[in-house]
Amino acid sequence: MKKNYLLLVLVIAITFIGGIITGHYFSTNNEHSKSMNIQKVTKSTLKPQTKKLPNVKKTSSKVLIGYVQDYRDPNIVDYSKLTHVIFSFAHPTKDGGLLLNGDTALSNLRATVTNAKKHDTKVMLAIGGWFHIKGGESYDYFKPAISNPTSRTRLVNELTRIADREKLDGIDIDFEHPRSKADAQNLAAFTKELSTQLHAKNKELSIAVYSKIHAQTLTEIGFVEYEPSMFVDVDHVNIMAYDGQWDGGYHAENLSPFPFTEKIVTYWTHLFETYKIPTEKLVLGVPLYAQPADPKIKQVSYGAIINQNPANANGDTVNMNGTTYYYNGEATMKKKTKLALDCNMGGMMLWEAGLDAQGARSVTSTIYDVLEASAKEPVKYYSVKKN
Template identity: 70%
Template sequence: MKKRYLLLSLVIAVTFIGGILTGVLFSKNNQKQERPSTLIIENAPKSAIKPNPKELPKLNKVPSKVLIGYVQDYRDPNIVDYSKLTHVIFSFVHPTKDGGVMFNGDLPLKNLRTVVKKAEKYDTKVMLAIGGWYHIKGGESYNYFKPAISNPKSRAKLVKELTNIAVREKLDGIDIDFEHPRTAADAKNLAAFAKELSAQLHPKKKELSIAVNSKIHAVTLTEVGFIQYEPTMFQYVDHVNIMAYDGQWDGGYNAANLSPYPYTEKIVNYWTNLFDTHKLSKEKLVLGVPSYAQPEDPKIKQVSFAAIINKNPAYAGKDTVKMNGTTYHYNGGATMKKKTRLALDHGFGGMMMWEVGLDAQGSHSLTGTISSELKALNNEPVKYYTAKGY
């Protein structure tokens, strides 16, 4: 019996020790397997053995608040401060009555392509505006735009032409500038045009914006009825660029009515109420401001904000200046900050300028002033980053 116990104890001891040795060997082998695999080059110095770099996802700028700048087709593309803008809207191409699209010669097309290349460096989007006030063939664009969008066949042709241009020229979208829909039929046809163009652009990841009249009379500060829009149209666009300027023509010429702050307040309130009533996102609303000055003497031409600053940088913060034998009215830096706050306080998606080719360069630039104010008010940069495709 004693021998049996001794034999049993010996078996248990051997089993126990064997288990320990097995565990140690398994642990060492397992540690080796858990090491990251590395390509080993025999006899190579340690410095030559490098892990393959992991490619990071491409980052794409997405604006929290937009700053849109129109630029006319004859401007030097080098004067635009792309770094401060989220969008550049190249203006204009012209509609034909049968739904065609016309550039104003070879230079505009060349300039557009230059704008696209320069904007790409800053991830600034480039859109192409169709319409405007004047037409390449003379007179108002209205007389060409209206028939183009009134007939289903010519409207479909115009949609196709614009979509093809957007794809061919690597644009980020199209801007509609139909000035101005004057009847219920105009409003209906414009809405149909926006819907059909949206259906072509959005699947291609391209944007659609529309420039709209302020809808407020600069003198009476009441709604004007001679311009009509179908509110349902705004569901199809990404940005509604409100032309909150050129009030000098309302109720008899008065340069002081170009774009004063009380006028802008009424405009902002009108569009805020309209979008709230129809349950539309106010983020689509973009408040437009002028970068030019209007003379009290109508025989004298407008001047750019750049010309005012070149005359005297001290005029940057003012809204009036005496030059060329007359008094000019404009929006200086202080007013631009105030308007930017007004827009954001009402839930607008950002600001728009007509047009950046008239802006001053350097520290007094209105583009820079508005951009800085958007950053300060939004408590984040105008442009932030997100991983593309995530």
């Protein structure tokens, strides 16, 4: 009993002494920890260096594409506001060859690439167009080139080679116009083959298309045919929503009025939705030239209209050279751009950038500002209401 009592006292003593030692240890370390936490750095020993901002490529969700003809001075184009420049035109031969309009065209192409790269603007080469370098319509050369599998493949290879050699970002197809089911199928086959080659090299493919709407009656035109599946293979579908002045006789005012454009947008967006093709591929084209009431008088550029009087940007008609000219002024261009945005299209296209005015009254600037303002609109968040 006594031994048990002594043993109990010993255990209690050891436990008490151990507690004192442990408490002292944690108290000391806690004070050390507190002293470390309240230390302040009075002056940084790091010396930050000033660095240049990174060269970030354009990431606009909407495109602004400007066609530029091969004889234009490459220095007049406002590359800073364009996402793409389409150099126009390369000409097909019946056996699948490729022609440029002499050394001047090649020199201008290379200067365009150099200028565009300074602004991270992409450069594409258009093949086709309305007129051929050898005279007559380009259709008479383009059709046989893509109708035969051998010449078709040759043309695809020629275009891929020049895109690589000249450091281009892609190719634009401007076949005006497929006029039969066979034409539509051959164009689709050509597009698919070219798409396969270009996309493998991370290059783009676009195609210019006829409006498909009669400017006078505002009804669908059937003499131009497209194979809808073809549009899956391209990145941009550039709608030529202009040149309605020849529909139903000559009516200069039908060049590209807003109601005409509305019908075109409705037609193409409905077509793409029907075939479940993203409407963001659609690019709405606008004219940068004016159509004279007198067909014997030549068209004039938008730049010439603004040079005569900058206030002409505020209207859609002007009297010059003894006749009335019809065009799209600032208000109409803004309205068309908003229409494209509201219909979830991919952006806007200019025919052609070389016809534009210089400076703040340019169509390029007008459309660019609308696209930029749209991109900066705040994101809207919606809450889900629970029942």
